[in-house]
Amino acid sequence: MQTETAFAPRPAMAPTGDMSMLLVDDDRPFLQRLSRALEQRGFAVTTAEGVSEGIAALKASAPAYAVVDMRLGDGNGLDVVQALRSAREDARAVVLTGYGNIATAVTAVKLGAIDYLAKPADADEVIAALMREPDERPEPPENPMSxxxxxxxxxxxxxxxxxxxxxxxxxxxxxxxxxxxxxxxxxxxx
Structure with missing residues (x-):
């Protein structure tokens, strides 16, 4: 009998050719601004403002990429990340939050997120996190935590x-x- 590990295998590379992206955030101005910026960089963006809307969108068509806010009005964004990993194993997700802490970052990665960024993150930071290879180390922060x-x-x-x-x-x-x-x-x- 095989036992499953808590850690899902990470795809070695970003999905090639498929530029579909699900963007889930309940902050409408931020959602619209980031959506426009990502579309200008070649992504086909679908937006959702909550967990239920996000899960419905990925069930309709599982995207190659996702950017999900941690705390949403109707629940936890990690539920969307987990549903995405179930729907499409090679999908790459980044979790954004204004309430960052180590425990939730670890949980996000265990559930399938490839990175965890603090808000406000710009489109370039998001894309860099989504495209980074698993063994590639991110640059050290310019302003480390106090x-x-x-x-x-x-x-x-x-x-x-x-x-x-x-x-x-x-x-x-x-x-x-x-x-x-x-x-x-x-x-x-x-």
Whole structure:
């Protein structure tokens, strides 16, 4: 009996010739701006503003590429990435988010995303991530995370590992529960 691994095999190269792309984001101005920029670079873009709309679009025609926002109005963008990998194994997806943390980045990659970018990402960054070879290392960031951001990322990671249980996370971090709630309610530091 064969056992399946948690990691799906990554395609060695980007799908050749097929420039179809699904773009899923609930921020309409950003969605329209990125869609236009990607179309100008030769992609045939289909847009969706939520998880259900995105899954319906990929069931109609599974694209070669996808750019999916992590947090959408009707759910988690990782559901779209997982559905895409089920519909088309050679598809390449990038997850975008304004609420980046290490735990969700790892989950995104496990579910089939090839990269995880913080918003606001421009079309060139998205295309570079989609076309990068699996063994190719990305360039180091121009502006690495601050110490405050690293602390926030660590808290978010523990929070995710505790299944978003505030009391358990606070206990494990030796932090007062209300202090943790205030930290979680704020946006990520730069």
């Amino acid at each position: 110490a405050d951001r690293v602390r926030w990322e660590h808290i978010q990671r523990i929070y995710e590992l505790c299944d978003r249980n505030v009391s358990e996370t606070a206990r494990r971090l030796s932090m007062h529960r209300r202090t943790l709630q205030r930290i979680l309610a704020k946006r990520a530091p730069r």
